[in-house]
Amino acid sequence: MSAGSAGLITLDALGPAGPFRARKRMTVTDVTGAPVAELSLVPKLFVTRAMDALRKAGSLPADERTAALARAGKIFAEETIDGLSFAEYEHTVARVSGVPIGVVQAATAAIIEATEQSRFAAYQARPTGAVDDWRAGETRTGSAVWTRRGDVFAVHAAGNHPGPHSLWVEALALGYRVAVRPSRREPFTPHRLISALRAAGFGNDQVVLLPTDYEAADEILRSADYGLVYGGDDVVRKYAGTNVLPQGPGRSKMLVPAGVDWRDHLDTIVDSISHQGGVACINATTVLVDGDPAPLAQAIAERLATIPSLPPQDPKAVLAVQPVEGARAIEKFLLAKAAGTTTHLGGDGIVEELGDGSAVLRPAVHQLERPDAEQAGIELPFPCVWVAPWSPADGIGPLRNSLVLTAFTEDEALIDALLQEPTISNVYLGDHPTYWIRPGVPHDGYLGEFLMRTKTVIRD
Amino acid sequence: MSIVDPLLEFPLDTQPDPDEFLRAALRWHFSPETGSPFWLERAGTLGFDPLSDIGGFADLGKFPNLANELRHVRAEDLIPRGYGEKPEVVGVYESGGTTGAPKRIVLLREWLDRLLAWSSAQLDRHGVPQDVNWLVVAPTGPHMVGDVIKRQTAFRGGLAFTVDLDPRWVKKLISDGKGAEAGAYAEHIVDQVAFLLQTQDIGVLMCTPPVLERLARRDDLAKLIDEKVKAINWVGTQMDADTRYLYRTEVFPNAHLYSGYGSTMILGNASERPGLSDDDPCIYDPFSPHMIFDVVDPETRETVPYGERGQVVMHHISKSLFMPNNLERDYATRVPGPEGVWQLGDSVADIAPVQEFDNETVIEGVY
Numbered sequence: 001m002s003a004g005s006a007g008l009i010t011l012d013a014l015g016p017a018g019p020f021r022a023r024k025r026m027t028v029t030d031v032t033g034a035p036v037a038e039l040s041l042v043p044k045l046f047v048t049r050a051m052d053a054l055r056k057a058g059s060l061p062a063d064e065r066t067a068a069l070a071r072a073g074k075i076f077a078e079e080t081i082d083g084l085s086f087a088e089y090e091h092t093v094a095r096v097s098g099v100p101i102g103v104v105q106a107a108t109a110a111i112i113e114a115t116e117q118s119r120f121a122a123y124q125a126r127p128t129g130a131v132d133d134w135r136a137g138e139t140r141t142g143s144a145v146w147t148r149r150g151d152v153f154a155v156h157a158a159g160n161h162p163g164p165h166s167l168w169v170e171a172l173a174l175g176y177r178v179a180v181r182p183s184r185r186e187p188f189t190p191h192r193l194i195s196a197l198r199a200a201g202f203g204n205d206q207v208v209l210l211p212t213d214y215e216a217a218d219e220i221l222r223s224a225d226y227g228l229v230y231g232g233d234d235v236v237r238k239y240a241g242t243n244v245l246p247q248g249p250g251r252s253k254m255l256v257p258a259g260v261d262w263r264d265h266l267d268t269i270v271d272s273i274s275h276q277g278g279v280a281c282i283n284a285t286t287v288l289v290d291g292d293p294a295p296l297a298q299a300i301a302e303r304l305a306t307i308p309s310l311p312p313q314d315p316k317a318v319l320a321v322q323p324v325e326g327a328r329a330i331e332k333f334l335l336a337k338a339a340g341t342t343t344h345l346g347g348d349g350i351v352e353e354l355g356d357g358s359a360v361l362r363p364a365v366h367q368l369e370r371p372d373a374e375q376a377g378i379e380l381p382f383p384c385v386w387v388a389p390w391s392p393a394d395g396i397g398p399l400r401n402s403l404v405l406t407a408f409t410e411d412e413a414l415i416d417a418l419l420q421e422p423t424i425s426n427v428y429l430g431d432h433p434t435y436w437i438r439p440g441v442p443h444d445g446y447l448g449e450f451l452m453r454t455k456t457v458i459r460d
Numbered sequence: 461m462s463i464v465d466p467l468l469e470f471p472l473d474t475q476p477d478p479d480e481f482l483r484a485a486l487r488w489h490f491s492p493e494t495g496s497p498f499w500l501e502r503a504g505t506l507g508f509d510p511l512s513d514i515g516g517f518a519d520l521g522k523f524p525n526l527a528n529e530l531r532h533v534r535a536e537d538l539i540p541r542g543y544g545e546k547p548e549v550v551g552v553y554e555s556g557g558t559t560g561a562p563k564r565i566v567l568l569r570e571w572l573d574r575l576l577a578w579s580s581a582q583l584d585r586h587g588v589p590q591d592v593n594w595l596v597v598a599p600t601g602p603h604m605v606g607d608v609i610k611r612q613t614a615f616r617g618g619l620a621f622t623v624d625l626d627p628r629w630v631k632k633l634i635s636d637g638k639g640a641e642a643g644a645y646a647e648h649i650v651d652q653v654a655f656l657l658q659t660q661d662i663g664v665l666m667c668t669p670p671v672l673e674r675l676a677r678r679d680d681l682a683k684l685i686d687e688k689v690k691a692i693n694w695v696g697t698q699m700d701a702d703t704r705y706l707y708r709t710e711v712f713p714n715a716h717l718y719s720g721y722g723s724t725m726i727l728g729n730a731s732e733r734p735g736l737s738d739d740d741p742c743i744y745d746p747f748s749p750h751m752i753f754d755v756v757d758p759e760t761r762e763t764v765p766y767g768e769r770g771q772v773v774m775h776h777i778s779k780s781l782f783m784p785n786n787l788e789r790d791y792a793t794r795v796p797g798p799e800g801v802w803q804l805g806d807s808v809a810d811i812a813p814v815q816e817f818d819n820e821t822v823i824e825g826v827y
């Protein structure tokens with residue numbers, strides 16, 4: 001990143017021969033539509049050559065990788081990188097993505113933590129029967145060794161939130177060479193992180209940033225051994241069962257069974273909906289309650305209604321901001337989909353314009369008549385929750401397809417069923433918000449389950 | 461009018477008066493003794509008399525675009541009678557068929573000689589050496605380019621090695637969603653190219669950008685090309701400026717990379733303007749006044765201002781063919797002709813098929 005001639009930040013591609021400033025560039029704008037940066041878009045030939053360089057490169061030894069990752073976290077957090085201080089970078093991310101600055105700060109802290117704990121986090125996935133290295137004493141009597149399935153890992157990053165960039169550093173920790181295609185909405189985080197990784201000792205041919213248009217984007221995945229993509233249901237369908245791991249909609253849910261007073265958990269429920277501005281896949285989309293959902297929906301609405309509308313760089317900002325046009329499109333979509341439900345908040349719309357071309361996405365609370373209503377599966381990038389009735393007779397059907405399910409229950413049979421359900425990725429029992437996460441626990445299965453395998457080694 | 465008007469055969473180092481040239485062409489194509497059956501049949505349906513109502517190029521727009529009729533007319537009917545009983549025909553060629561059934565034209569020896577003389581001079585200006593062999597990875601029949609380049613190579617004193625490429629088959633595979641098969645076909649092309657590169661003296665390589673990209677991916681072939689080949693001529697589809705830059709600086713730093721743009725409907729091609737920098741768009745100057753380019757607004761059909769994009773309209777006017785007002789599928793930026801060089805009509809830059817837009821109206825979800 002560096003200041004361009006027009007005062008814009010210049011984001012070069014980070015290729016195997018160093019930064020590359022392409023002739024083809026796109027302007028990255030902030031939430032008011034004001035230009036902030038120029039992002040180089042590389043052609044397919046650049047991608048092909050970069051991926052080839054990754055394939056030919058070696059990996060740093062494990063200890064060096066771990067140390068370099070930790071150093072990179074420090075550089076990311078402390079140094080001026082291509083003209084931007086850490087605070088300036090965070091401010092820019094908030095202005096461009098519309099994610100509240102406090103959320104950005106929490107996400108960057110998570111990225112830094114991920115670099116510090118990369119080895120621990122990445123190797124948590126290692127089977128207990130396996131060792132890290134064939135040199136370990138265990139292989140003298142025969143042991144499984146945990147090894148990479150491939151060499152090159154590609155990521156199509158998401159732009160909703162900087163947080164997911166803490167995941168692919170695990171691939172680096174495992175010895176993969178990594179290519180990241182940044183989101184064109186928020187390319188700043190991977191650009192800064194990769195710049196820091198290179199400054200910390202990773203080679204230009206070990207981690208690259210490849211901003212591209214659509215055609216060349218596919219080429220990144222095609223040329224890699226394994227990949228990671230973020231997207232909607234279509235993306236999940238497209239890549240299911242391939243060497244590309246799709247990260248789809250979260251549709252995280254909360255369950256309040258009979259005998260549990262939701263008043264005891266209202267803070268956790270409201271937080272799960274609105275924390276992170278509601279932009280994340282681990283925000284609660286649906287709350288199911290055994291009994292009349294109206295009082296709970298009303299209580300959630302009353303809490304959410306008090307959140308102020310502020311620009312994203314305001315330290316007190318909680319809600320996400322988008323350009324007015326995009327916000328209106330989301331609002332229109334919501335109003336059309338919410339027809340027939342009982343509205344507790346946001347019935348007149350959810351857009352509050354800030355007068356500078358940007359708009360706050362205010363919360364919406366709707367009550368459904370049935371747990372299997374179509375709306376229960378609609379996840380939108382702001383605090384938008386569907387509150388529905390549920391009873392044990394409905395079974396776990398309405399709880400399926402959840403990245404996180406928080407259930408305020410001690411019913412062991414139910415807990416067993418939830419854990420056995422393949423489409424529920426994470427089960428939180430009791431008073432734990434859906435957004436709870438820390439290094440070393442999987443977000444949607446360990447990345448290492450996907451990238452690694454065991455091989456038996458016995459030696460003299 | 462059995463005697464050929466010398467204006468139609470003006471020496472290439474002279475500038476004919478454009479309006480007189482056009483009137484001479486119309487006299488040739490619309491006189492019963494010399495015109496083609498195709499135009500003589502249509503003359504009565506035009507609603508005007510080409511010989512008395514067309515004063516010059518300003519009136520050319522009166523002619524309808526009859527290129528679509530080339531999809532079904534007898535090829536013989538396209539040959540002007542003025543060539544006599546035994547005209548020297550090089551071949552009958554077809555358009556790519558992208559916009560429906562293929563269109564057919566007849567390439568006469570006389571026009572080919574003029575075209576080769578002109579285009580060879582263009583190659584000299586690019587510094588493409590004479591007396592070297594060409595490796596032509598391009599379609600041969602029913603397409604024109606393969607045959608013309610083969611003859612151009614002979615004209616310039618080299619051997620032509622050809623690897624045939626069937627663009628219609630590739631388009632069919634891709635439109636049927638058989639991307640992998642299209643890729644396998646392209647690799648089959650590359651394999652054939654490899655044998656020639658490894659065993660023969662190749663001075664110039666002509667191919668399409670997708671083939672070049674696949675060649676560049678094979679380290680050994682990329683190295684061979686950069687060692688042996690003096691010039692790489694890419695044709696057929698567009699190449700963005702960054703890709704061109706990477707080829708010139710990283711992949712093939714020793715070979716001169718330049719492009720060509722042509723159309724069956726103008727019976728020929730133009731090389732990119734010599735001397736363009738890495739940041740310039742690819743500009744093509746036509747063989748004036750035989751080929752004339754215009755860039756129009758697709759809605760209004762008005763010529764767009766310089767620097768703006770629009771749809772390409774082409775005219776071909778020579779002794780062998782008159783085909784005015786042909787609206788091409790391509791889009792281009794309208795640019796003025798080269799400074800200090802006489803040219804009728806405009807030059808075109810950054811040719812591309814109809815603009816595609818990023819359709820990113822995803823609402824649902826958080827990513």
